[in-house]
Amino acid sequence: xxxxxxxxxxxxxxxxxxxxxxxxxxxxxxxxxxxxxxxxxxxxxxxxxxxxxxxxxxxxxxxxxxxxxxxxxxxxxxxxxxxxxxxxxxxxxxxxxxxxxxxxxxxxxxxxxxxxxxxxxxx
Amino acid sequence: xxxxxxxxxxxxxxxxxxxxxxxxxxxxxxxxxxxxxxxxxxxxxxxxxxxxxxxxxxxxxxxxxxxxxxxxxxxxxxxxxxxxxxxxxxxxxx
Numbered sequence: 001x002x003x004x005x006x007x008x009x010x011x012x013x014x015x016x017x018x019x020x021x022x023x024x025x026x027x028x029x030x031x032x033x034x035x036x037x038x039x040x041x042x043x044x045x046x047x048x049x050x051x052x053x054x055x056x057x058x059x060x061x062x063x064x065x066x067x068x069x070x071x072x073x074x075x076x077x078x079x080x081x082x083x084x085x086x087x088x089x090x091x092x093x094x095x096x097x098x099x100x101x102x103x104x105x106x107x108x109x110x111x112x113x114x115x116x117x118x119x120x121x122x123x
Numbered sequence: 124x125x126x127x128x129x130x131x132x133x134x135x136x137x138x139x140x141x142x143x144x145x146x147x148x149x150x151x152x153x154x155x156x157x158x159x160x161x162x163x164x165x166x167x168x169x170x171x172x173x174x175x176x177x178x179x180x181x182x183x184x185x186x187x188x189x190x191x192x193x194x195x196x197x198x199x200x201x202x203x204x205x206x207x208x209x210x211x212x213x214x215x216x217x
Contacts, residue, residue, distance in 0.1 A: 012128045015173060019132040019139075022166050026139040029146050029162060035154050038146075042162045050165050053132075054187070057172040061181050072172075075187045079165065082195045086161055093202040094154040 007063040011056045018052030021045050034102035035094050043087035050079050129177045136170050157201050164194030 028041030058072040095110055143166070146159040168187050175183045203210045 008125045011176070012125060015132050015176070016128065018169060019135045019173075022139045022169060023135050023142075025162060026142040026166070029143055029159055035150075035152055035158065038155065038158055042158050046162050046165045050169050053169040053172050057176055057184075060176050064179065065181060067181055069181055069184050071184045071188055075168070075184075075191060078188065078191050078195075079168070082191070083165070086195055086198045087158070089199055089202045090154055090157055090161070093206040094152065096206050097152075097154070099152050099154060 004063070007059065011060045014052050014056030014059070018049040018054075018056065021049030021052065025049060033104065035099055036091060036101065039087045039091050043084045047079060047083035050083075051076055054079070126177070129173055132173050133170065133177070136166055136173065139166050140170075153205055154202075157198060157205075161194060161198045164190060 022045070025041045025045035028045060029038050032038045032041060054072050054076050058069070058076075061067050061069055061072070101108060140163055143159045143163050147156050147163070150156045150159060168190050171183055171187055171190070175181065200210050
């Protein structure tokens with residue numbers, strides 16, 4: 001098969017995969033019941049979607065221009081590292097600001113842990 | 124065929140931004156809005172990448188890094204401000 005057609009197939013598959021993952025992440029953000037659940041959609045699915053799209057762009061530019069743009073690899077590493085960290089900081093701030101859990105939640109592990117720490121300290 | 128696939132990807136990513144915008148408007152707490160804006164930032168990074176494939180030009184790849192860094196820093200600043208009102212907890216000299 002022609003090399004250009006092969007590269008276009010690979011890039012097309014990667015970009016469509018990343019796009020579908022981003023769409024699923026957006027649907028999760030509006031459908032999940034609680035801010036703590038919505039963080040799953042934002043940190044896991046959106047990050048992976050962006051990684052696939054940037055990887056597709058990297059392969060495209062290596063083939064057509066012969067340019068191995070290191071900026072795309074830096075972008076991939078940066079988004080991979082900072083996506084879940086940002087989600088963690090948002091959720092920790094939400095828990096400290098006493099945002100309520102959803103009605104169907106069964107247990108709050110962090111609150112149990114903090115209460116047990118407080119009981120240990122006050123004894 | 125390849126151009127049509129890129130156009131379809133751009134269309135679906137724009138729909139993702141509009142869907143996440145609903146959560147920015149509606150979200151009952153501020154943390155919902157911060158989360159949705161962070162996701163919109165990532166999807167905009169994807170839009171810039173697909174657009175630079177469509178235009179066949181590698182001149183716009185620096186904006187990907189810039190948008191990523193700015194979104195991350197503003198998310199962290201907003202979250203720490205919502206938590207306690209203090210973003211940077213260092214002791215000042217005065």
